[in-house]
Amino acid sequence: MAVSKTKAARALIAAAKARQFTLATAESCTGGLIAAAISAIPGASAALERGFVTYSNEAKTEMLGVPAELIQRRGAVSQEVALAMVDGALKHSRADIAVAVTGIAGPEGGSAEKPVGLVHIAAAKRGGARLHEEHRFGDVGRAKVQAESVIAALALMQRLLDK
Numbered sequence: 001m002a003v004s005k006t007k008a009a010r011a012l013i014a015a016a017k018a019r020q021f022t023l024a025t026a027e028s029c030t031g032g033l034i035a036a037a038i039s040a041i042p043g044a045s046a047a048l049e050r051g052f053v054t055y056s057n058e059a060k061t062e063m064l065g066v067p068a069e070l071i072q073r074r075g076a077v078s079q080e081v082a083l084a085m086v087d088g089a090l091k092h093s094r095a096d097i098a099v100a101v102t103g104i105a106g107p108e109g110g111s112a113e114k115p116v117g118l119v120h121i122a123a124a125k126r127g128g129a130r131l132h133e134e135h136r137f138g139d140v141g142r143a144k145v146q147a148e149s150v151i152a153a154l155a156l157m158q159r160l161l162d163k
Helices: 005-019 033-039 057-064 068-074 079-091 142-162
Strands: 023-027 048-053 097-103 118-125 130-136
Touching: 005 033, 005 142, 023 033, 023 079, 033 048, 033 142, 048 057, 057 068, 057 079, 068 079, 079 097, 079 118, 079 130, 097 142, 118 142, 130 142
Parallel strands: 023 048, 023 097
Antiparallel strands: 097 118, 118 130
């Protein structure tokens, strides 16, 4: 059985607090749900530094410094943009670890090359490792794509904390 977002968020906060690390999120298709999952846990204020909801391409550029040219060339839903988002989240925060999510939650917006359910997640540690995962959750419904993205993002942050 998959780990619940509450259990994953609780474990992430405990690990971050134990290492005295702070966290930031940069979210597109999840619209703040990762930050919401973390902040729902008592004591989250000791770990969650800030969250960016950068749903539009302009927000990715203005708030995170993602180059508009990169978005035009690779598309907002790409490994390159996810990595640029996570780098921007670290640059524009005081967090030690950040996560970024960009994807197509559906029901529309997909294509043959980038179908509904495609999500790119990146996590980075300030001055350290960067991780990326591509998920293809499928056309399983908007809420399910978002929920699975939250769980995957929390797990990726946990992997980075455990390194």
